[in-house]
Amino acid sequence: MKRxxxxxxxGMSLALSMLAGCRKxxxxxxxxxxxxxxxxxxxxxxxxxxxxxxxxxxCGILVRVHEGRAKKVEGNPRHPVNQGKLCARGQAMLxxxxxxxRIRQPLKRTGPRGSGQFEPISWDEGLKQLAEALxxxxxxxxxxxxxxxxxxxxxxxxxxxxxxxxxPKARHLAWEPLYPEWLHQGMFGKLGTPDYDFENxxxxxxxxxxxxxSHLSPVRxxxxxxxxxxxxxxxxxxxxxxxxxxxxxxxxxxxxxxxRPGTEWALALGIARRxxxxxxxxxxxxxxxxxxxxxxxxLVAGFDEQRVAEITDVSPxxxxxxxxxxxxxxxxxxxxxxxxxxxxxxxxxxxxxxxxNLLFGNLNRPGGLYFIPETGNQLASGYAEVTGLIERMHxxxxxxxxxxxxxxxxxxxxxSGFTPALAxxxxxxxxxxxxxxxxxxxxxxxxDHSNLESWGDLIPPxxxxxxxxxxxxxxxxxxxxxxxxxDVLLALAKALGGELARQFxxxxxxxxxxxxxxKRIPALATGDRRQKMDRLLQEGGWFGPEVEPVLPKSLxxxxxxxxxxxSGAPQQYPxxxxxxPAINYYDGRSSHLPWLQQLPDSMTTAVWGSWLExxxxxxxxxGINQGDLIEVTSPVGxxxxxxxxxxxxRPEVVACPIGQGHQGLGRYAxxxxxxxxxxxxxxxxxxxxxxxxGGTRVQIRRLADNxxxxxxxxxxxxxxxxxxxx
Amino acid sequence: xxxLLFRLLLLGIFGSMLAGLALLYILPLDTLDPSPEQPLPFxxxxxxxxxxxxxxxxxxxxEAGPVAGIPDLALCRACHQHIATDxxxxxxxxxxxxxxxxxxxxxxxxxxxxxxxxxMMHIRAEVACSYCHGKVRKMERLTRVSSLKMGWCLxxxxxxxxxxxxxxxxx
Numbered sequence: 048m049k050r051x052x053x054x055x056x057x058g059m060s061l062a063l064s065m066l067a068g069c070r071k072x073x074x075x076x077x078x079x080x081x082x083x084x085x086x087x088x089x090x091x092x093x094x095x096x097x098x099x100x101x102x103x104x105x106c107g108i109l110v111r112v113h114e115g116r117a118k119k120v121e122g123n124p125r126h127p128v129n130q131g132k133l134c135a136r137g138q139a140m141l142x143x144x145x146x147x148x149r150i151r152q153p154l155k156r157t158g159p160r161g162s163g164q165f166e167p168i169s170w171d172e173g174l175k176q177l178a179e180a181l182x183x184x185x186x187x188x189x190x191x192x193x194x195x196x197x198x199x200x201x202x203x204x205x206x207x208x209x210x211x212x213x214x215p216k217a218r219h220l221a222w223e224p225l226y227p228e229w230l231h232q233g234m235f236g237k238l239g240t241p242d243y244d245f246e247n248x249x250x251x252x253x254x255x256x257x258x259x260x261s262h263l264s265p266v267r268x269x270x271x272x273x274x275x276x277x278x279x280x281x282x283x284x285x286x287x288x289x290x291x292x293x294x295x296x297x298x299x300x301x302x303x304x305x306x307r308p309g310t311e312w313a314l315a316l317g318i319a320r321r322x323x324x325x326x327x328x329x330x331x332x333x334x335x336x337x338x339x340x341x342x343x344x345x346l347v348a349g350f351d352e353q354r355v356a357e358i359t360d361v362s363p364x365x366x367x368x369x370x371x372x373x374x375x376x377x378x379x380x381x382x383x384x385x386x387x388x389x390x391x392x393x394x395x396x397x398x399x400x401x402x403x404n405l406l407f408g409n410l411n412r413p414g415g416l417y418f419i420p421e422t423g424n425q426l427a428s429g430y431a432e433v434t435g436l437i438e439r440m441h442x443x444x445x446x447x448x449x450x451x452x453x454x455x456x457x458x459x460x461x462x463s464g465f466t467p468a469l470a471x472x473x474x475x476x477x478x479x480x481x482x483x484x485x486x487x488x489x490x491x492x493x494x495d496h497s498n499l500e501s502w503g504d505l506i507p508p509x510x511x512x513x514x515x516x517x518x519x520x521x522x523x524x525x526x527x528x529x530x531x532x533x534d535v536l537l538a539l540a541k542a543l544g545g546e547l548a549r550q551f552x553x554x555x556x557x558x559x560x561x562x563x564x565x566k567r568i569p570a571l572a573t574g575d576r577r578q579k580m581d582r583l584l585q586e587g588g589w590f591g592p593e594v595e596p597v598l599p600k601s602l603x604x605x606x607x608x609x610x611x612x613x614s615g616a617p618q619q620y621p622x623x624x625x626x627x628p629a630i631n632y633y634d635g636r637s638s639h640l641p642w643l644q645q646l647p648d649s650m651t652t653a654v655w656g657s658w659l660e661x662x663x664x665x666x667x668x669x670g671i672n673q674g675d676l677i678e679v680t681s682p683v684g685x686x687x688x689x690x691x692x693x694x695x696x697r698p699e700v701v702a703c704p705i706g707q708g709h710q711g712l713g714r715y716a717x718x719x720x721x722x723x724x725x726x727x728x729x730x731x732x733x734x735x736x737x738x739x740x741g742g743t744r745v746q747i748r749r750l751a752d753n754x755x756x757x758x759x760x761x762x763x764x765x766x767x768x769x770x771x772x773x
Numbered sequence: 774x775x776x777l778l779f780r781l782l783l784l785g786i787f788g789s790m791l792a793g794l795a796l797l798y799i800l801p802l803d804t805l806d807p808s809p810e811q812p813l814p815f816x817x818x819x820x821x822x823x824x825x826x827x828x829x830x831x832x833x834x835x836e837a838g839p840v841a842g843i844p845d846l847a848l849c850r851a852c853h854q855h856i857a858t859d860x861x862x863x864x865x866x867x868x869x870x871x872x873x874x875x876x877x878x879x880x881x882x883x884x885x886x887x888x889x890x891x892x893m894m895h896i897r898a899e900v901a902c903s904y905c906h907g908k909v910r911k912m913e914r915l916t917r918v919s920s921l922k923m924g925w926c927l928x929x930x931x932x933x934x935x936x937x938x939x940x941x942x943x944x
Contacts, residue, residue: 054786061790073805074880079845080873090839090891 083115083524096123096587098505098517099137100498102633103198103226104128104264105507105515106137107587110499110522117141117499117523122266123587127511129266135646136633137266140498142640144526148713149480150494151527160470160488163711170530173493177535178542180447180474184214185543191446192217193436196453198226201504201516202563203533204425206556210536213547219428220436224458224634224705224724226427227263227509229388229737234401235599239421240509243382245271248284248414250376252318252369254311254400255290256384259299260649261628263509272299285376287369289314289359290386292625292660292702293695295649304369305697306359308623308741309390309611315381315400316607317355317366318373320347322406327374329408336405337601343402346607360697378414379407386627389740390611398605411596418597423506423516423567430737433463440468450477451495451532456484457635457709460727460738462683478532481639483712494529496521501531502557504564504588514591516568520584531556564589614728615682615744622665624681624745625702626723632706635722639713647759648704651691654757657707657720659747660693662700669747676754679703681745683728686721689754690747701745808916809879813862815915822910828902835902839891846875881917882906889944898933 087093092111099106099120107126111119120138124131143149153173158164184192192214198221199207211217230240243258245251245268258268275284288300291308304314322328323344333340352370356363373379381403388397409415433455439445441464448469459465469475469488477489486492495501503519530538533556540551553559561580565571568589571579583589613623628634631643638644644655651658659679661671671677673692678685679701686708696702707720726745729738820826829835834842850870853863869876882905884890895905903909907918919925930937 058789062793073809074883076843076878076880077875078843078878079847080870080875081847082845088834088838089842090834091837 095522105505139640139642154492190216196451197223198427234398241416246274248380250379251286255386256382257296259296260630312396312399313358316350391739391742395608517588620744629704629706639716652760660702663692674756676751681726689756
């Protein structure tokens with residue numbers, strides 16, 4: 048190009064860009080048809096306190112509302128769980144409210160199941176159909192009704208429980224994939240989820256617990272972790288992570304020990320052995336727990352540094368250093384998480400690692416674990432109940448299934464046989480807000496309100512030492528013709544009549560909520576309840592006094608964990624697949640929100656899709672380049688996705704985030720990426736109480752050059768590093 | 774020689790840019806219609822003038838919020854369910870209500886996005902509505918009488934000894 052023409056062009060584009068700034072005609076002023084009841088002043092924001100149910104942690108939120116429209120969600124500073132912080136998933140709940148593919152009114156299936164063909168119907172008709180379907184199950188001997196939901200909390204749990212009592216043989220399956228069932232089956236059993244005192248600990252050991260991303264209550268833990276590292280003037284807590292993959296949580300550690308999958312427990316036993324040898328064990332605590340030191344000594348015998356290094360395949364020097372630190376620094380805290388618990392030897396490994404906390408003597412002490420009994424929340428059904436229900440479905444023993452707040456078609460692996468079993472259930476009724484994988488198979492959909500339109504109470508299952516009941520209140524009027532699930536139950540009770548109608552005279556769920564809360568919150572029981580309730584809603588919930596923790600008694604000594612088993616022959620399937628909950632999508636429930644889709648993954652910077660992480664060494668051996676399309680095959684299925692070279696991974700392990708690969712769930716999630724749960728072969732690990740999400744072998748094959756990988760950054764270096772010579 | 778030419782060229786480019794900006798400032802580039810036709814022939818003369826209805830009866834948020842607020846359709850209807858129901862414009866109003874559609878009024882007073890103009894502060898300072906909006910009580914169709922340019926704002930701020938700091942309005 049000539050210099051003259053270049054200058055002409057740039058001059059023209061300058062002029063054009065200035066012209067574009069000029070306005071075209073007058074704007075329109077669109078007033079309200081009917082103003083909001085609370086008299087919103089245009090231009091002045093109102094803030095409402097509510098609670099977040101995007102994951103079970105139960106953080107408190109503050110929502111900025113402008114002229115009746117929710118605009119921004121932030122953490123509630125007074126809420127003890129998140130103390131003013133909020134994760135990206137919580138902030139993105141706005142997009143759930145305004146999602147273009149939300150179900151706006153009750154739908155009835157018209158095409159064949161799974162075709163996604165529905166016609167809108169009225170609530171009267173929908174409720175009538177639901178009541179007709181439910182009525183026969185009120186008889187004492189009528190079997191075949193099941194409600195599938197996530198574990199319910201607070202007053203919703205009591206309402207649903209009391210409602211279902213009128214259907215004598217109805218089953219309620221309360222299950223979600225990331226529920227810490229393994230923790231409840233661990234050494235401290237039904238004492239509930241412990242509260243980890245990160246703030247005061249000096250040495251933190253994480254055994255595959257990604258507590259900054261998805262483990263139980265990430266915002267609470269992130270706050271505690273920051274405090275442990277930086278908020279004390281004289282100490283900076285030290286932190287070691289052991290696990291096969293360098294997660295964001297592992298990357299925050301002082302030392303990462305890349306152990307073989309399913310061998311992390313060996314380090315715990317190694318530390319236990321040294322604690323006994325150096326007589327640094329809290330003998331009184333061990334005795335109080337009903338265990339004997341000699342039995343523990345037998346369990347850990349022989350686990351010297353060399354043996355631990357052999358089992359975990361980590362350098363002996365690193366193992367030595369980690370054990371030295373854990374033995375000499377006090378208080379120390381051992382955390383066990385999904386990456387360990389999801390192996391086939393998970394339950395035994397969890398117990399062996401939990402034993403360490405007893406030996407450290409940190410139970411109910413500063414810098415340790417506090418056991419606060421969890422009250423008011425429904426306990427989750429075990430995975431055994433899931434497989435039991437699927438078996439009944441296969442045997443045509445289920446006539447009606449109600450699905451609320453759960454997406455089992457997506458989250459149950461194909462080995463469980465859920466999807467074919469669902470086809471055998473004559474009637475499926477869903478309360479989902481979106482046409483997700485499961486509600487696409489439903490016959491009738493009665494859409495629930497979104498988070499920001501709902502009443503409710505959330506009791507955090509982990510992460511506070513005081514009694515906390517977070518309150519949800521609608522911050523906007525419902526956008527569409529949807530109804531809250533508990534309100535549907537109350538309407539049903541009225542429609543079914545008889546004893547049921549007498550037991551549920553409440554006109555609305557709010558009324559039920561207030562009554563239920565006044566039983567649990569002493570202050571609400573007396574005086575002007577309405578006024579006190581308003582006060583609680585303003586605060587964001589009821590934040591009660593500290594609870595006396597329970598001391599575990601008569602514990603059972605853990606067994607020596609067996610070697611982790613992996614489905615698939617090693618010759619045919621040479622690599623071990625580790626799936627992990629993506630920080631953006633939790634268990635896949637948030638992948639319909641574009642803000643989260645375009646939020647770069649914190650380790651790989653990948654956006655809008657899924658990927659398989661491969662160690663660069665393995666990738667070179669297989670001839671796979673960054674971004675190549677590959678096929679991953681396990682004994683039960685196969686998926687296609689792009690490859691990412693990821694050095695923070697053992698060479699024999701490949702890793703894939705959970706969350707993408709939906710069939711449905713709106714335009715942003717539908718068909719995007721791949722669902723690695725489709726590869727999990729739980730059925731081939733017989734006799735298991737828990738699904739071994741991490742116990743599958745795979746083989747990978749390169750298919751093509753371009754796998755459609757989109758990265759926001761260039762983790763292998765900048766674009767033109769060849770030119771810069773770095 | 775070449776260096777001189779290059780300098781001249783640079784000077785030319787910057788000069789023309791400056792001249793362009795100056796032109797943008799001077800030229801009458803205000804493309805907005807100061808008295809557009811509205812979807813309904815609403816008469817401020819009739820309402821505010823003849824019937825002496827206070828401005829704040831309809832523009833309810835002027836004392837509390839940054840914008841005065843356009844009355845919602847329910848407010849129009851509250852009176853016009855009973856008053857002058859036979860007029861064509863009122864029938865049109867009723868039709869909007871029946872359709873559940875707000876009236877798309879055409880905006881007359883508009884400031885650029887980088888200006889923060891709070892009505893409530895000016896009301897608190899006892900600036901009369903007509904000081905900026907003109908004699909609305911005599912207008913059959915509403916017309917903008919002020920330029921709404923920065924100089925116009927500043928003149929008034931100086932006269933009333935209000936702050937003329939940049940950050941007063943450009944926040």
